[in-house]
Amino acid sequence: VAVPAKPVEESPRQQSEESKSSARQDEAVAVPHRLSPVRIRMRIEEAERLMKVRVLPTAMPVPSIDYVTLAALLPETSHIHLIRIAKQTFLTRGAEFSATTSLGLPVQVRIARANGVNTAVSVFDEKNRLLVPLVVEFPIERRGQFREMAYYTSAHPALLSPEVLKAGQTYVNSMIDLAAKRLRERGVPIASNLIDVAKHLCVVEHVDHDRFRNENRIALFEEIYSLYALNQLDTYRYSVSSAGAGGMVQMIPWAYQLERQRHPGVGLNPDFVLGMRNHGNALEAMLLYMKDTWDDLLANEDVQAAITAKQATPPELMAAAYNSNAAKLPGYIRRAGAGWRTLIPRETQIYLQIYQSLDSLMKTKANHARELQNRER
Incomplete structure (x- = not known):
């Protein structure tokens, strides 16, 4: 397995807190x-x-x-x-x-x-x-x-527009849909709900937690989508976290190698660095990991009971599992029931807040779009 090159683009968890006035000064430029x-x-x-x-x-x-x-x-x-x-x-x-x-x-x-x-x-x-x-x-x-x-x-304000934002969203969605299609053709179908979660995670993974707390969240999400539009196949190509997680999907080496072993017929790139830099390959690995992780979670009685009792939703469980140690989630649920979120790592708690914020925004936009369509009929 190749060793990741020295990070030249920090992952969100590595970035120090930036001042809001500095970050927004350029945005005021006409x-x-x-x-x-x-x-x-x-x-x-x-x-x-x-x-x-x-x-x-x-x-x-x-x-x-x-x-x-x-x-x-x-x-x-x-x-x-x-x-x-x-x-x-x-x-x-x-x-x-x-x-x-x-x-x-x-x-x-x-x-x-x-x-x-x-x-x-x-x-x-x-x-x-x-x-x-x-x-x-x-x-x-x-x-x-x-x-x-x-x-x-970079996502300079002068380059941003509704059209660029839409192009970025289209890029993320189409690349994930294509990865799911390729996996299905190779005999590994991915549930639609996991595909929807993956589309969110490709944004959530790149949100700086300090900026999320201190800046305009909508603008932050739009900035990330715009980066996908501006850089496309090279987006987050050089992003490597301190844990060695790389690229668009921020997967760590051991998880990637695990999916290669579990699904040899898929043909994931044996080189971790190259595999993470290739969006198509990386997204296939991401979807495989999510599928296997979700299957393991659903096989646990405590997780099933929590979902039935509405103590946890499938999307937040999957998001928490992707960000932290999935094997510990059933234990958190068994110990705390509806309070399981207080036991997960602090970083994962913020991660879920980011996921829920993005999910709410996307649902609001979808509802608004439907209302406009109904008015035009």
Whole structure:
């Protein structure tokens, strides 16, 4: 099994608390030209090409691990500017500095929230015009040695829109549906209720707990969906937790290997890191783990009794099992009955709050959409 590379995008549980005023300052900026999802993707791809073809010093056989390059769009001219930034500065929340872009434009850069490749920045020129960050070129290193070059787009407010949000939701839902379809074709059907829970967990897994407590929760969920739209197959590609959980589904190595052993016919990638970076493969592993875990829970009499007595719901049990030690849940229920939630780890208690908040929001939106359809009839 390959060893995960050094984390360059922190998992939510690793992130320190950020100030609300800093996180929201950029959101107040009025953006005169908001791009469509298709146009955003085109400009991101253009920016990546610019960074990949630019001339590097011949004395550098491998890229420097000490600098990142940020590509930012000036909407008034449609020009893409490249900004070279020391990595240490890029990863320092609150850092402010002057720079000159590849096109000779003097700019001011501020690091609003430092989080590896997903670092949030703001860029203004001397006329106070906003430059929209499109993508960062981030050298990934391990033990001081260059490993690979990452290209990632953070959810800058200027890139966000209802269309981008919808594109992100569509991406998550369609990828999970496709993974379930492939498993069904290989003889492992996944219950629809587990598929619905998985669609929530692909958001919940990436919610920073401090930001959830201190910031606008709806905006936080929308930011995560937007990241899926902006990065698609590369979303959370470089996210590795302190426990070694990786990628979109944040599965830990032992759980992944367990599913490979239980379901050899599915053909999960034997390499954990590569398996987690591939959304299709990772989602298949996630659904298999959820299915096996849920089957084990339903076989327990205490769990069955709690569901029948409405002391616990299947979605929250599955969410708690995915986040913590599933084998301990029956014992919590046996000891505390309806109070089982007070016995689970504090982190999992917050995890359930996040799940319930997202679930309530999605149900409210669905009800609103149905009401609009009924009015139009």
